[in-house]
Amino acid sequence: MLYVALPIKDGDKIIGVSRISMFITDIDNLINSLRDKILVVILIVMIIALLFAFFFSRNLTRPIKQLVEVSRAVAHGDFDQKVVLKNNDELKLLGGSFNNMINEIKSLFTQVNNQKLELNNIIASIQEGLVVLDQLGKIVLCNQSFEKMTDVESLTGKFYWETVRDTKVATLVKKMGNSSTNLTSEIQIKDEYYLCSANQINSKKEIVLIFYNISDLKKLENIKRDFVVNVSHELRTPLTVIKGYIETIEDDIDKKNLKYIEIIKNHTNRLISIVQDLMTVSQLEDNHIKLNLTEFNIEKLFHDLNITFEQKVKSKNLNLVFIINDNIQIFQGDEFKIEQMFINLIENAIRYTEKGEIIVRAGVEGSFIKFEVSDTRIGIPDKDKERIFERFYTVDKSRSRQIAGTGLGLSIVKHIVLLHNGKICVKSVLNSGSTFIILFPII
Numbered sequence: 001m002l003y004v005a006l007p008i009k010d011g012d013k014i015i016g017v018s019r020i021s022m023f024i025t026d027i028d029n030l031i032n033s034l035r036d037k038i039l040v041v042i043l044i045v046m047i048i049a050l051l052f053a054f055f056f057s058r059n060l061t062r063p064i065k066q067l068v069e070v071s072r073a074v075a076h077g078d079f080d081q082k083v084v085l086k087n088n089d090e091l092k093l094l095g096g097s098f099n100n101m102i103n104e105i106k107s108l109f110t111q112v113n114n115q116k117l118e119l120n121n122i123i124a125s126i127q128e129g130l131v132v133l134d135q136l137g138k139i140v141l142c143n144q145s146f147e148k149m150t151d152v153e154s155l156t157g158k159f160y161w162e163t164v165r166d167t168k169v170a171t172l173v174k175k176m177g178n179s180s181t182n183l184t185s186e187i188q189i190k191d192e193y194y195l196c197s198a199n200q201i202n203s204k205k206e207i208v209l210i211f212y213n214i215s216d217l218k219k220l221e222n223i224k225r226d227f228v229v230n231v232s233h234e235l236r237t238p239l240t241v242i243k244g245y246i247e248t249i250e251d252d253i254d255k256k257n258l259k260y261i262e263i264i265k266n267h268t269n270r271l272i273s274i275v276q277d278l279m280t281v282s283q284l285e286d287n288h289i290k291l292n293l294t295e296f297n298i299e300k301l302f303h304d305l306n307i308t309f310e311q312k313v314k315s316k317n318l319n320l321v322f323i324i325n326d327n328i329q330i331f332q333g334d335e336f337k338i339e340q341m342f343i344n345l346i347e348n349a350i351r352y353t354e355k356g357e358i359i360v361r362a363g364v365e366g367s368f369i370k371f372e373v374s375d376t377r378i379g380i381p382d383k384d385k386e387r388i389f390e391r392f393y394t395v396d397k398s399r400s401r402q403i404a405g406t407g408l409g410l411s412i413v414k415h416i417v418l419l420h421n422g423k424i425c426v427k428s429v430l431n432s433g434s435t436f437i438i439l440f441p442i443i
């Protein structure tokens with residue numbers, strides 16, 4: 001039993017006691033029934049909470065899921081997808097911005113695609129062959145003209161040397177790796193001639209090659225060269241005959257007319273020199289010219305040159321000196337042409353020097369054999385230095401004619417130097433002298 005007693009008070013005075021008693025079993029029954037009810041209530045509350053949480057979370061994740069799906073589709077290039085959200089909350093704002101972004105990307109992509117299409121059409125319509133190479137020499141892009149040139153289709157991904165076998169292209173591509181300027185070279189693919197121009201796209205280290213077909217120009221050049229050779233050939237015989245007759249009548253002519261004969265003789269000699277030089281230039285310009293390469297002694301060459309010019313040098317009271325440095329003895333090249341090169345340079349030096357000396361030097365500079373021909377007189381103005389190697393270019397026409405030059409001597413020299421893969425340049429100071437420097441790679 002459970003007893004509970006409570007005092008009954010009147011003010012501070014206890015006037016009685018209230019006593020209640022109950023069986024413990026009844027209390028237990030009451031507590032049990034209460035516990036069951038509490039458990040049922042807790043269960044119901046939990047189920048309601050779980051349902052609420054489930055619906056709440058579903059409502060929250062559905063728009064995020066939609067955003068993820070749409071962004072995935074956009075990433076795969078489907079710009080027609082849209083985010084559609086019902087709830088008017090921050091996620092709907094985000095969805096709106098996302099849709100705007102998709103529209104922007106779509107219009108940018110359309111723009112880029114149109115530009116790409118336009119560029120491809122332009123590249124395809126270019127008559128010149130165009131090819132872009134990556135760093136390894138693989139073709140990244142090429143146009144139809146290039147495919148036509150090589151007679152091979154679907155070249156992308158192949159190495160350029162599988163289709164263009166001219167070694168000059170390989171040299172150009174190799175040089176391009178160390179150069180930032182445009183480089184050009186004349187090449188041949190099948191029976192056609194091309195001017196190949198190489199440029200580097202700096203950002204990607206890719207090389208762009210453009211092939212201009214110059215076959216027609218080459219044909220014209222050949223016709224011109226053949227014409228010059230033929231005309232020179234035809235002129236040579238009558239000129240030699242005229243020269244012979246002049247020399248014959250020279251002895252019998254009276255003094256009064258001798259000066260006219262002298263003028264005719266000078267002009268005939270000049271014409272013969274021009275014809276001879278023209279033939280030499282034309283032969284040197286022939287693409288199929290072959291050098292007769294031999295090893296010859298430089299000292300002997302200088303000795304022969306000294307004998308050739310002995311009289312001329314003496315008559316002008318000049319000094320001609322030959323110096324060999326670095327103990328070089330042998331030179332590999334076309335002996336006849338190298339001799340012709342020195343003859344032209346020494347002839348010029350004598351021609352344009354009234355007083356002083358002409359020095360011919362041979363030596364070594366790095367990986368080159370260096371020849372120098374220097375004189376001590378009139379010099380060449382700066383503005384003419386670059387052009388004197390052109391055909392018929394003369395610094396001062398009246399001066400050159402007086403001294404009986406043809407304007408072809410240095411052009412011949414330059415051709416000979418280039419045929420030997422060499423370089424030529426001139427250093428000159430007016431009225432002090434000129435030095436022609438020639439470098440040939442040591443083979």
Ligand code: ADP
Pocket residue numbers: 348349352375377378379380388389393394395396400404405406407408409410411434
């Ligand atoms: P040219 O037969 O007229 O000498 P070149 O081709 O040999 O023709 O030379 C071209 C021009 O270069 C000449 O007209 C001359 O003015 C100049 N030149 C060549 N060599 C010399 C030199 N050693 N000194 C001064 N001028 C020179």
